[in-house]
Amino acid sequence: MRAKFRWQCAAVSDPGKVRDVNEDAQLDRSDAGLWVVADGMGGHDAGDVASNMIVDTLAQLTVPPEHADFLDAVEDALMDVNKRLFAAATEGDEHRTIGSTVVAMIVREDYALILWAGDSRAYRLRDQRLQRITRDHSQVEEMIELGELLREDAETHPLANVITRAVGGEDDLRLDFCVERILDADRYLLCSDGLFKDVSEPEIEQILSEGSGHEAASKLVETVLEREAADNITVQVIDFSSIEASAEAAVGTS
Numbered sequence: 256m257r258a259k260f261r262w263q264c265a266a267v268s269d270p271g272k273v274r275d276v277n278e279d280a281q282l283d284r285s286d287a288g289l290w291v292v293a294d295g296m297g298g299h300d301a302g303d304v305a306s307n308m309i310v311d312t313l314a315q316l317t318v319p320p321e322h323a324d325f326l327d328a329v330e331d332a333l334m335d336v337n338k339r340l341f342a343a344a345t346e347g348d349e350h351r352t353i354g355s356t357v358v359a360m361i362v363r364e365d366y367a368l369i370l371w372a373g374d375s376r377a378y379r380l381r382d383q384r385l386q387r388i389t390r391d392h393s394q395v396e397e398m399i400e401l402g403e404l405l406r407e408d409a410e411t412h413p414l415a416n417v418i419t420r421a422v423g424g425e426d427d428l429r430l431d432f433c434v435e436r437i438l439d440a441d442r443y444l445l446c447s448d449g450l451f452k453d454v455s456e457p458e459i460e461q462i463l464s465e466g467s468g469h470e471a472a473s474k475l476v477e478t479v480l481e482r483e484a485a486d487n488i489t490v491q492v493i494d495f496s497s498i499e500a501s502a503e504a505a506v507g508t509s
Contacts, residue, residue, distance in 0.1 A: 259498045260365060260437060264290060265468035266491045267476045271449060271484040278302035279447045279489035280355075282310040287318045288362035289329070292489050294375050294447040296421060297344075297352040305355035305423050308336050313359075322363040329361060330370070330430065333422060340423025354423030358389060358445050360493070367435040367443070372420040372428060376451065378459065379435065380442040385460035388433060392420035410452065439497035442468070446475075449486035453479045468492040 264285050270277040278295035280303070293309040295302030312332045319325050344353040356373025369377045374391040390396060394417035398404035409415060420429055442463055451459070454475065462474045472492040479488045 260362070260439075260495045261498060262288070262362065262493055262495050263468055264491055264493045265472040266489070267472045268487070268489040269476050269480065269484075270487050272480065273485045274487060276303055277487045278306055278355075279449070279487040280306035280310045281445075281489050281491055282313055283491065284314065287316070287325070289313065289316075289325075289359065290445055290491050290493055291357065291359040292375050292445040292447055292491055293355045293357045293422070294373070294449075294487070294489070295355040296418075297354060301344075301351060301353040302355070305340050305353050308340065309333065309355055309357055309422060312336050325363075326361060326368060329359065333357065333372075333430065334428055337422045337428035338426075341426055344423060352424075354421040356392075356418060356421050356447070360443060360445060362437065362495075365437045367437055368432060369435060370430050370432045372422055372424075372430050373418045374448050376444075376446055376448070378444040378446075378456075378463075380444070380460065380463045381438060381440075383460075383464045385456060385463065387456070388435065390431070391418075392431070393418045437495050439495070441495045442471075443493045443495075444475075445491040445493070447487060447489045449484070449488035450475060450479060450490055452486055453482040453484060463492070468494045 264283045266281050268279050280293045282291040293306035295306035340353045344351045356375040358371040358375040358377050361368045371389045374393050377388040379386050394414040395409040395412050463471050472490050475490050476488050
C-alpha cells in the first residue's frame with residue numbers, strides 16, 4: 256500500500272523594500288493538496304492582475320475524484336488564463352506585457368507533481384539537504400547550459416531578469432512537469448525569484464533545516480528584507496509527515 260501523508264503549509268509574502276505593489280500571489284489549497292506561487296510581470300497595472308488571475312482561477316477549481324482529472328483541470332485552467340492574458344496584452348495597436356511565472360505542486364497519495372513556467376522555483380529539503388527541483392526558463396539558464404556563462408555569474412548578468420516562458424507570454428503555454436516521491440519529514444519550498452536573488456541556496460538550506468515551517472518561511476523573508484529586497488518575495492513551506500509513521504510512533508509511546 257502507498258503511504259498517506261499529512262501536510263501543513265506556511266506562506267509569507269512581502270512587497271520588498273523598493274516596489275509599492277506586490278505582484279506576487281500565492282494559493283494554499285491544503286484541502287485539495289495544491290499549492291501555487293505566481294510572480295506577475297508587466298508593471299503594477301498588469302503584473303498583479305496576471306498573478307492574481309492564476310491563483311483566483313485555481314482557487315475555484317472543483318476537485319474531481321480521479322487524480323489524473325485534477326491534474327488535467329489545473330493544466331486546463333492555466334491554459335485558459337494564458338489565453339485570456341495574451342489576448343488582453345495584444346488587443347489594439349499597443350502590445351503590452353501581461354504575464355506571470357508560476358510554480359505549482361499537486362500531491363496525491365505519496366507523490367508530488369511539480370509544474371512550472373518561468374523562474375519561480377520549487378526546492379525539496381530531505382535529511383537536511385536541499386535540492387532544487389525546477390529548472391528556470393530564463394535566458395541565463397540557457398546560456399549556462401550552452402557553456403556560455405558560469406552559474407555563479409548568472410545573478411549579476413545583464414540578462415538575469417529575462418525569462419523565456421510565462422503564463423500570458425505567448426499564445427501557446429508550455430509547462431514543464433516532474434514527479435517526486437514524497438518521504439516522511441520532507442519539506443518543500445515554493446518561491447518567487449525575489450527570494451533567491453538575495454539569499455543563496457546554502458543559506459536557504461540552513462534556514463529550512465531549522466524550526467517549524469512558519470518559522471522557516473518567516474526567516475527566509477526576513478533575511479531578504481535585511482538585504483536589498485528590490486523585488487517582491489513570496490515563499491511557501493510545506494511539511495509532510497507520514498500517517499503510518501505517526502501511528503507507529505503513537506503506538507510505541509502508549
